[in-house]
Amino acid sequence: MTTDPAGTDPAVLASDDDREQAARRLRTAVEGGRLPLELLAPRLDEVYGARTRGELADACRGLPAPGPRDDLVVDSPPTSGRFVAGVFGGFVRKGRWVVPPRLTLWSMWGGGRVDLAQARFSSQNTEIRTVALWGGTRITVPDDIDVEVKGFGLFGVFGKGAARRTGRPGAPRVVIKGLALFGAVVTRTSTTGTEH
Known part of the structure; x- marks a missing residue:
């Protein structure tokens, strides 16, 4: 046996x-x-x-x-709420956590960090909507998931450099979209550590 x-x-x-x-x-x-x-x-x-x-x-x-890193998509409930805000303050999501299928990040006169490097996903497809108004958000993604960035910067920056496809069948897919108005949304890849 x-x-x-x-x-x-x-x-x-x-x-x-x-x-x-x-x-x-x-x-x-x-x-x-x-x-x-x-x-x-x-x-x-x-x-x-x-x-x-x-x-x-x-x-x-x-x-x-x-x-x-196997079983990135799990049959477990999300360990974070669907709405996270940093207003005159900040927020952090990192370590081992289960990401909800839709996550909204709001930074206003504050900032936030979301690190998906050790995260697991409750759905094969995840949408992260982020708004930075006179604030900033940094999103770190691992290199073994598919990432699409559709955000827009108006008098601000919405970094799209971490967008890529792994080409690996079954890889989770994350779409990051939203608006940076007089603020910034920065994406980075966890293996390179370089921000875009």
Whole structure:
């Protein structure tokens, strides 16, 4: 019997969360062309019929072990509200957190920082709407997600340099849009550390 990727005892009983993670791993493998579509249904039958973690590992046989950034889209509720404001003050969202599908950032005579480098997403597609009025917002994105920037600067700057496509099937997609009026919205990539 194959051992599971985490190296734990394969005889340990599998939880519903373990089964869902294995099912997502199989679907991602199909999206990436690693597993043929015709094998998905029989493998999912194995996953949902598995009693132990070892049986789950067998259902995922032939697939690489999950890496530290796998499962960027999670079935968990967002850990941040949909509206974040820095008015005569500031806000910070960073570390491990779950991003809502729509997030509105408002900086007025204040500033804010949003760091997605360790974040997980509650949806495959995320929209970040940001408004900077006489204020500023900095958004840091990792290099393994697709990013589109559609913002507009009027007597201000709306940085679009972090926009890119990874070309990786199944990568989460983030659209950043909004307005910088006498203010700035700055985007940066977490691996390069250079602001645009």
